[in-house]
Amino acid sequence: MGHGDSRLTPSTVNEIASSTEFSEKEIQQWYKSFQKQCPSGMLSQIDFKVMYGQVFPNGNAENFAEHTFRTFDEDKNGTINFREFMTALSVTSRGSVDDKLKWAFNMYDVDLDGGITKDEMLEVIKAIYKMVGNRLLTTDKVTPQQRVDEIFSKMDKDHDDKITAEEFTEVAKQDPSLVMLLQTGGTEEC
Structure with missing residues (x-):
C-alpha cells in the first residue's frame, strides 16, 4: 500500500478517484498539501495531532486526534498514507x-x-x-x-x-x- 514510494503515480490517482468521491484533479491538489505536511508520504500520529491542534486552537484536540487517527489508519500500522487519508476524507466530507x-x-x-x-x-x-x-x-x-x-x-x-x-x-x-x-x-x- 505504501511501498515506501511517496510519489503519486497516474494509476494510484485513478485508483483513489474510483474508490472515493474526489476527482483526479482534486486528488492531485490534496496530494500537494499532503506532501507539504509530511514529505515522507506517511502521516504519524504526532503530525496528525499537530494538524488537529491548528484546526481547534481553543481546546485540546490531542485525545480526539488519537481516535480520529485510529479510524483513518485502516491497516493499523501506526501511520496514515495518502490513500488512507483520502479514503477517510471522502467518507467524512462527501460520503453517504x-x-x-x-x-x-x-x-x-x-x-x-x-x-x-x-x-x-x-x-x-x-x-x-x-x-x-x-x-x-x-x-x-x-x-x-x-x-x-x-x-x-x-x-x-x-x-x-x-x-x-x-x-x-x-x-x-x-x-x-x-x-x-x-x-x-x-x-x-x-
Whole structure:
C-alpha cells in the first residue's frame, strides 16, 4: 500500500478517484498539501495531532486526534498514507449517510470488538469536549456523562449496555439530532 514510494503515480490517482468521491484533479491538489505536511508520504500520529491542534486552537484536540487517527489508519500500522487519508476524507466530507455512520461507529468502537460500551463512548465524547473547549460547554451545561447516558438511552435498544452497528445506524438515521451530538467536532479540517 505504501511501498515506501511517496510519489503519486497516474494509476494510484485513478485508483483513489474510483474508490472515493474526489476527482483526479482534486486528488492531485490534496496530494500537494499532503506532501507539504509530511514529505515522507506517511502521516504519524504526532503530525496528525499537530494538524488537529491548528484546526481547534481553543481546546485540546490531542485525545480526539488519537481516535480520529485510529479510524483513518485502516491497516493499523501506526501511520496514515495518502490513500488512507483520502479514503477517510471522502467518507467524512462527501460520503453517504451510511458511510458516515459506519465511520463514526468505528471511531466510537475503541477496542474494535463490534460494539460500543458506555465507557468507550464516554472516552470519545470527553475528547470532543476537550477539543471544542468552552464554546460548547457554555451553551448547554450537559456533562459528557449525561451526553452519553442520553445517547445510550436512545440507541441501546435491547438494554445490554452495548450499542451494535445496527442499533447505532438505525437510531442515528431516525434521529438526526443524535448524529449532531455524536459529530460535535467532525472532520472538515485541512
